[in-house]
Amino acid sequence: MLLLDEKERLKLWHTVVQIIETYAKQVSEHRVTPELDPERIRGLLKRFDFNQPIDAQEAVRFAADSLWEHQVHTPHPRYYGLFNPAPTTMGIAADTLVAAFNPQMAAWSHNPFAAEVERHLVRSFGPLFGYRAEDADGTFCSGGAEANHTALLTALVHSFPDFARHGVRALPRQPVLYVSSEGHHTFLKAARMCGLGTEAVREVAVDDKFRIDLAELAARIQADLDQCFAPFLLVGTAGTTSAGVVDDLQTLATIARSHQLWFHADAAWGGAAALVPELRPVLRGIEHADSITFDAHKWLSVPMGAGIYLTRHREILEKTFRTDTAYMPRDADGLDIVDPFAHSMQWSRRFIGLKVFLSLAVAGWDGYGAAVRHQAALGDLLKQSLAAAGWKAVNETPLPVVCFVDDTRPEGRSAEYLSNVAGEIVRSGQAWISTTRLGGSIPVIRACITNYRTSRDDAAALVTALNDARQKLSSRVGS
Numbered sequence: 001m002l003l004l005d006e007k008e009r010l011k012l013w014h015t016v017v018q019i020i021e022t023y024a025k026q027v028s029e030h031r032v033t034p035e036l037d038p039e040r041i042r043g044l045l046k047r048f049d050f051n052q053p054i055d056a057q058e059a060v061r062f063a064a065d066s067l068w069e070h071q072v073h074t075p076h077p078r079y080y081g082l083f084n085p086a087p088t089t090m091g092i093a094a095d096t097l098v099a100a101f102n103p104q105m106a107a108w109s110h111n112p113f114a115a116e117v118e119r120h121l122v123r124s125f126g127p128l129f130g131y132r133a134e135d136a137d138g139t140f141c142s143g144g145a146e147a148n149h150t151a152l153l154t155a156l157v158h159s160f161p162d163f164a165r166h167g168v169r170a171l172p173r174q175p176v177l178y179v180s181s182e183g184h185h186t187f188l189k190a191a192r193m194c195g196l197g198t199e200a201v202r203e204v205a206v207d208d209k210f211r212i213d214l215a216e217l218a219a220r221i222q223a224d225l226d227q228c229f230a231p232f233l234l235v236g237t238a239g240t241t242s243a244g245v246v247d248d249l250q251t252l253a254t255i256a257r258s259h260q261l262w263f264h265a266d267a268a269w270g271g272a273a274a275l276v277p278e279l280r281p282v283l284r285g286i287e288h289a290d291s292i293t294f295d296a297h298k299w300l301s302v303p304m305g306a307g308i309y310l311t312r313h314r315e316i317l318e319k320t321f322r323t324d325t326a327y328m329p330r331d332a333d334g335l336d337i338v339d340p341f342a343h344s345m346q347w348s349r350r351f352i353g354l355k356v357f358l359s360l361a362v363a364g365w366d367g368y369g370a371a372v373r374h375q376a377a378l379g380d381l382l383k384q385s386l387a388a389a390g391w392k393a394v395n396e397t398p399l400p401v402v403c404f405v406d407d408t409r410p411e412g413r414s415a416e417y418l419s420n421v422a423g424e425i426v427r428s429g430q431a432w433i434s435t436t437r438l439g440g441s442i443p444v445i446r447a448c449i450t451n452y453r454t455s456r457d458d459a460a461a462l463v464t465a466l467n468d469a470r471q472k473l474s475s476r477v478g479s
């Protein structure tokens with residue numbers, strides 16, 4: 001039963017391929033959002049007590065139908081959400097191959113090809129961000145959370161030589177790190193998981209453009225030094241989650257250097273700006289980062305999850321993660337190779353790099369550059385169309401995230417009104433957008449061009465939907 005017979009397999013593959021193709025073709029005609037009804041889904045699952053095995057065709061059709069009806073369709077061109085793109089065709093093909101061949105990524109000798117593909121990619125992405133290829137090291141991760149956790153660990157190992165053996169309790173002073181209040185909350189989790197505790201994360205206020213406030217940062221570091229804390233890590237965010245804003249990485253690099261802090265650039269989404277010459281300057285200074293987080297499942301649109309941790313310190317991953325075991329294969333002893341498990345948090349690991357490798361091989365840097373450029377241009381168009389309809393953008397970034405309020409209504413800046421507008425659209429199924437707060441206090445509606453298939457018509461449809469929602473809400477107030 002675990003291996004179906006050949007006839008059944010072929011039928012099954014055919015069905016799966018059809019489902020995948022139909023989804024890619026027809027998702028744009030479907031509602032973007034599902035109804036949220038946990039009881040309905042639990043009801044559907046009730047029949048599965050696993051005592052009565054069902055037919056393979058029926059099983060995959062059940063899964064596909066349920067996914068069609070019960071998810072936010074992030075691959076939909078009118079999903080204006082949180083950096084969750086439509087997966088590349090090559091990425092889907094790659095993940096399928098990976099599931100079938102099931103390479104074991106822990107030991108190099110079990111998967112020389114897979115391990116070398118990932119090494120090759122690390123040495124290709126390093127130079128994209130200004131590292132020398134021969135200096136670049138890195139590891140593929142489940143996502144940005146693991147990459148940022150890895151950054152925190154490597155920074156600790158680098159700054160406190162005792163840490164790897166004796167842990168944080170052996171340190172004479174409390175280590176502290178700096179990230180803007182608009183930075184990603186993965187650093188809070190990572191601080192917990194590293195035994196530092198969340199108090200060690202200094203969330204530095206932002207300036208009027210929602211970038212880390214440099215004066216505030218300098219003052220905070222000084223105050224910590226005066227009070228005998230041990231600053232060790234400075235994080236610059238290249239593409240904040242709420243507003244798509246990039247910190248001044250160049251100046252952050254200088255500040256980090258002057259205090260001997262590890263400088264980490266969290267470019268999980270925004271790093272893709274490096275692919276487009278006109279956008280690239282926004283990342284100026286990233287080449288000085290000691291480590292970089294870049295998520296291929298964000299703007300490179302490969303299926304989840306594909307985080308990349310890059311560093312220009314060739315020895316640091318080994319120092320952080322190597323442990324010696326008697327049972328791991330030694331077949332490659334003496335060769336000039338790295339065992340992936342000795343350079344990463346994960347041990348047995350999926351071959352994450354193939355979906356990036358095949359997507360990049362087929363699209364090329366130029367193909368990706370064109371997609372990023374298209375999305376940035378649509379972001380500009382969306383911003384203009386919103387402005388023309390009286391929606392006021394409050395963030396400033398060349399990347400396609402627009403955060404806006406309603407300038408045509410007295411209540412147009414209130415959190416309640418904005419969330420009613422966004423809720424109206426989400427419930428209608430026409431699009432997915434969200435609300436957030438910038439600088440911890442300013443409520444906004446947020447729309448991101450996250451999908452390479454989003455068109456000018458889709459952007460126009462979003463503005464129309466917003467205008468309709470505004471109309472509907474004010475007639476409700478008036479009645």
Ligand SMILES: *Cc1c(COP(=O)(O)O)cnc(C)c1O
Pocket residue numbers: 083142143144145146148184186237238239240241266267268269295307
């Ligand atoms: C998405 C994101 C993360 C978290 O990455 P996951 O892939 O969701 O784990 C961290 N930092 C930034 C800036 C992000 O955009």
